[in-house]
Amino acid sequence: MKVAIVNNSHKKTIEVVEHLKKLLAEKKISLDEEHPDVVISVGGDGTLLSAFHKYEKLIDSVRFIGVHTGHLGFYTDWRNYDIDQMVDALCTTAPSTSSYPLLELTLVMDDGRQERFLALNETSIKRISKTLVANIYIKGELFENFRGDGICVSTPTGSTAYSKALGGAVIHPRLKALQMTEIASINNRVFRTIGSPIVIAPDEWITILPNDGHNLVMIIDGHRIPVDHVNRVIYRISKKRIHFDKFGHHHFWSRVGDAFIG
Numbered sequence: 001m002k003v004a005i006v007n008n009s010h011k012k013t014i015e016v017v018e019h020l021k022k023l024l025a026e027k028k029i030s031l032d033e034e035h036p037d038v039v040i041s042v043g044g045d046g047t048l049l050s051a052f053h054k055y056e057k058l059i060d061s062v063r064f065i066g067v068h069t070g071h072l073g074f075y076t077d078w079r080n081y082d083i084d085q086m087v088d089a090l091c092t093t094a095p096s097t098s099s100y101p102l103l104e105l106t107l108v109m110d111d112g113r114q115e116r117f118l119a120l121n122e123t124s125i126k127r128i129s130k131t132l133v134a135n136i137y138i139k140g141e142l143f144e145n146f147r148g149d150g151i152c153v154s155t156p157t158g159s160t161a162y163s164k165a166l167g168g169a170v171i172h173p174r175l176k177a178l179q180m181t182e183i184a185s186i187n188n189r190v191f192r193t194i195g196s197p198i199v200i201a202p203d204e205w206i207t208i209l210p211n212d213g214h215n216l217v218m219i220i221d222g223h224r225i226p227v228d229h230v231n232r233v234i235y236r237i238s239k240k241r242i243h244f245d246k247f248g249h250h251h252f253w254s255r256v257g258d259a260f261i262g
Contacts, residue, residue: 001029001090004036006051008043013069016080017042020067023087038090038245041076042067045161048075049221052120052242059118063097063243065090074160074255077244089247097243100173103155104238105220110213110229117220118238121158124183124219125208125233126150128226131186133211139204144193148185151208153178153235160256168197172252176202176237205236 003024007017020042024031039055039062041048048066055062067083068076078086103119117123126132126149133147154163156171159179164170166181178200185193200206210216213230 001038002032002036003029003038003040004031004033004055006039006041006043006047006054008047008069010043010069012080013043013047016067016069016083020083020087023084027087027091029087029091036062038063038065040065040067042069043076044068044070044073045075046222048073049120053118053221053223056118059102059240059242063095063245065245074157074259075244090245093247096246098246099241099243100157101155101176102238102240102242103153103158103178104236104240105153105218106234106236107218107227108231108234110231117218118240119158119220120155120242121161121221122152122154122163123221123235124150124152124162125210126183126217126219127210127212128215128217130212130215132216133191135209135211136180137207137209138200140207145191146182146185146193146208147191148182148193150183152181152183153206154181155179160259163197166197169199170256171199178206178235178237180206180235200237202237205234207235208233 007013039051041051066076067078069080105117105123107115131147132150136143136146152163156173156175159171163179163181168179168181179197181197209232214228216227216230218225218227
């Protein structure tokens with residue numbers, strides 16, 4: 001078994017990582033940052049998002065374990081004081097995973113070029129200094145004419161993040177679906193939107209055609225990507241999935257309750 005560790009720079013995290021490396025060495029588990037079988041994220045949800053994007057090209061062959069050293073984590077099954085137990089389970093438990101859907105984003109430029117991205121949580125599209133005006137299609141049919149700050153499309157696992165802050169529903173991550181939420185939409189006699197989040201079926205996709213494809217910003221799992229000359233943006237459920245080690249995996253609704261209800 002080969003393991004890679006991705007961590008933030010907080011003092012508590014560094015202490016946990018040093019202890020983790022010592023335990024792995026005692027179990028003769030090798031560290032391999034290039035071709036790991038298991039990626040252990042130590043920090044919070046932001047750290048795990050970074051780990052996902054670092055190893056997204058290996059997404060079919062790696063499984064992730066999240067270790068939490070902060071206050072809140074939806075992707076982190078283990079706490080910093082559980083490290084010994086986690087390593088023991090890693091060595092003695094047969095590999096078993098829980099897999100969740102990912103979002104595939106395709107940018108089609110005016111010259112026909114295409115760029116593809118994967119997202120674990122969500123992507124949003126906005127314009128710089130102006131409102132976004134766009135036609136929104138679902139499965140190739142015009143759904144609405146949008147004007148507002150932007151559009152957010154999230155995965156079920158991302159439904160507890162930015163999408164929820166926009167008024168979106170919390171969706172169980174086993175559901176293969178996407179959710180679209182509007183960001184400060186403007187509704188009048190010219191521009192009419194549904195005004196509420198919508199959930200997209202597995203065989204459907206969302207296409208956004210901006211009225212002006214210049215000076216747009218794509219935000220993918222918190223990373224800001226300026227883009228220009230955009231003809232359309234296509235969102236669909238990816239054929240790829242992220243895999244988490246199942247041992248120690250917490251019940252989804254208990255996480256939601258702990259995070260938002262207490």
